[in-house]
Amino acid sequence: MTEIPPMPAAGNVAAPVPRAPGRPRWAVVGERLLEWIIRLCGISAILFVLGIFYFVFAKAAPILLDKEFSLTEFLFSTKWYPTSEINVRYGTLALTVGTLAVTLLAMLIAVPFGLGAAIFVSEFCGPRLKETLKIVIELLAAIPSVVWGFIGLSVMKTVIEKTTGAPVGVNVLNGGIILALMSVPIIVSISEDALKAVPDSYREAGIALGATRWQLVYKVLLPAAKTGLLAAVLLGVGRAIGETMAVLMATGHAVNVPTSVLDPVRTLTATIAAELGEAPEGSNHYRVLFLIGVLLFTITFVINLAADLVIRGIRRK
Amino acid sequence: MVSPKPTIQVQDLRLAYGTKEVIHGISFDIRRHEIFGIIGPAQSGKTSLLRCLNRTIDFTPGVRLEGAIRVDGEDVRQIRDVFGLRRKIGMVAPLPVGLPLSIYDNVAFAPRCAGVKARSELDGLVEHCLRQAALWDEVKDRLHTLGTKLSGGQQQRLTIARALSHQPEILCLDEFSIAIDPVTTMRIEGVLKELQSSMTIILVTNLVQQARRLARRTMFLWNGRIVQLDASDVIFSEDPGNRQTYEYVHGIFG
Numbered sequence A: 001m002t003e004i005p006p007m008p009a010a011g012n013v014a015a016p017v018p019r020a021p022g023r024p025r026w027a028v029v030g031e032r033l034l035e036w037i038i039r040l041c042g043i044s045a046i047l048f049v050l051g052i053f054y055f056v057f058a059k060a061a062p063i064l065l066d067k068e069f070s071l072t073e074f075l076f077s078t079k080w081y082p083t084s085e086i087n088v089r090y091g092t093l094a095l096t097v098g099t100l101a102v103t104l105l106a107m108l109i110a111v112p113f114g115l116g117a118a119i120f121v122s123e124f125c126g127p128r129l130k131e132t133l134k135i136v137i138e139l140l141a142a143i144p145s146v147v148w149g150f151i152g153l154s155v156m157k158t159v160i161e162k163t164t165g166a167p168v169g170v171n172v173l174n175g176g177i178i179l180a181l182m183s184v185p186i187i188v189s190i191s192e193d194a195l196k197a198v199p200d201s202y203r204e205a206g207i208a209l210g211a212t213r214w215q216l217v218y219k220v221l222l223p224a225a226k227t228g229l230l231a232a233v234l235l236g237v238g239r240a241i242g243e244t245m246a247v248l249m250a251t252g253h254a255v256n257v258p259t260s261v262l263d264p265v266r267t268l269t270a271t272i273a274a275e276l277g278e279a280p281e282g283s284n285h286y287r288v289l290f291l292i293g294v295l296l297f298t299i300t301f302v303i304n305l306a307a308d309l310v311i312r313g314i315r316r317k
Numbered sequence B: 001m002v003s004p005k006p007t008i009q010v011q012d013l014r015l016a017y018g019t020k021e022v023i024h025g026i027s028f029d030i031r032r033h034e035i036f037g038i039i040g041p042a043q044s045g046k047t048s049l050l051r052c053l054n055r056t057i058d059f060t061p062g063v064r065l066e067g068a069i070r071v072d073g074e075d076v077r078q079i080r081d082v083f084g085l086r087r088k089i090g091m092v093a094p095l096p097v098g099l100p101l102s103i104y105d106n107v108a109f110a111p112r113c114a115g116v117k118a119r120s121e122l123d124g125l126v127e128h129c130l131r132q133a134a135l136w137d138e139v140k141d142r143l144h145t146l147g148t149k150l151s152g153g154q155q156q157r158l159t160i161a162r163a164l165s166h167q168p169e170i171l172c173l174d175e176f177s178i179a180i181d182p183v184t185t186m187r188i189e190g191v192l193k194e195l196q197s198s199m200t201i202i203l204v205t206n207l208v209q210q211a212r213r214l215a216r217r218t219m220f221l222w223n224g225r226i227v228q229l230d231a232s233d234v235i236f237s238e239d240p241g242n243r244q245t246y247e248y249v250h251g252i253f254g
Helices: A025-065 A071-076 A093-124 A127-141 A145-164 A172-196 A200-208 A213-224 A226-242 A245-250 A268-275 A284-316 B046-053 B082-088 B103-113 B119-132 B152-164 B182-195 B208-214 B243-249
Strands: B006-017 B020-031 B035-039 B063-071 B089-092 B170-174 B200-205 B217-222 B225-231
Touching: A025 A284, A071 A093, A071 A284, A093 A127, A093 A172, A093 A213, A093 A226, A093 A268, A093 A284, A127 A172, A145 A172, A145 A245, A172 A226, A172 A245, A200 A213, A213 A226, A213 B103, A226 A284, A245 A268, A268 A284, B006 B046, B006 B200, B020 B046, B020 B063, B020 B200, B020 B225, B035 B208, B046 B063, B046 B170, B046 B200, B082 B089, B082 B103, B089 B152, B103 B119, B103 B152, B119 B152, B152 B170, B152 B182, B170 B182, B182 B200, B182 B208, B200 B208, B217 B243, B225 B243
Parallel strands: B035 B200, B035 B217, B089 B170, B170 B200
Antiparallel strands: B006 B020, B006 B063, B217 B225
């Protein structure tokens, strides 16, 4: 029988602290530390959202306790006279409708355009054109919103007045087109990423089954990329709802429930931007403007939630 | 016996990715309704050859193709209706690619692309193809769940059912049994033997024994050249007449 070597640490040596062989202590500790840092990064996103919501809401909250303030009026009245001496009214319905109208129009233009462009860039165009288009589209995303506003105010305004005969060229149509142009680059680049993430094996399988390029796109690629595409659209919507400067300049800034796309409107964001500087801190007007911030928050939250539910619905199918 | 007319004629085919030539001028015929085995180690050009056949090679940038491949007498490179060509050829990839659709839609994909719309016709076709691929009994109660949720072996049989769904004249199987257990493999091999009466089958395989079991003729491809092409009886015999073939088939090299 061969001799069995003695167990290490079984004899006169004190048993060492067990640890993974070959891994120094600093590596173990460093890994822990990194894990915690990453965890903190993840949680911080939630903390920031909650924090922003808290501070905005805290500024707005006292108005809710004010006897003269009515939440129903705030939400459903179209009368916005925040600086009136005799008849102060804080009704935001016209502003909400203005925001939604401009956003809806912008999305009606931007979503088909953006998705179409993304499909073209990702599936149909040659490599050289693809690079050029991507650079140009990214450049489009980098244009500051005040420049877009300027274009709305100077270029689009005259174009709209000439072609439609509208009395005022700064209106829902103008704001919608400007917002669409601003959202398209975002929608295109995110959708393009989503389409690029579809494995090539899907494409090859579809093609081998005799699918034409179009059949491949709408039967394979769009279903496979739908989550990413929805995220792209949502980011576009978020951009459109949250945009301030461009809509301030391009929509006419008139409190008005629009009856056609040629009516000027005012949006929630533009109202905050235009009036916050003039409202005395701590006044009711000041607090109502923060409440509008809460309202904006709620609108985007509801849209995101709805989209999430839609996606889940699709997935369960 | 009159030897059947060749379905596929390959003449002096050369294929290069960029400057790297992977197929160095090979010529062979595949006859109608035979099972044609292609064996050979990795990197010998087997998959590239199949991709030339249905012209999915077009999607790889920088490919240069010389020589001719004729399917039913028509040069595939001059063919107008490339979608028609692809419907004529069923292709099964080594690793199953379940499209992100339901089982039913996966199988109904090709017929729908070809314009079949009637529900009853599709239903019949889907059942027929799934039965042919020995998958029907396992999935008949959940045809509308996602195809990608099936196990690897089931997914592979799904891709076989899918490849059969456009009633191809030629069925190409590219190492189909890599992800399947031996029992299922045997079942599919049985299916292939039955299909032989209605279509030409090209069987690319790493399993030498599989080619021996199924193929009437076998081609040994190595580094883009044909080492030997002969009846399987000869290739797998004790004396194939070529030392490399003998050593590869008997596991001495490779």
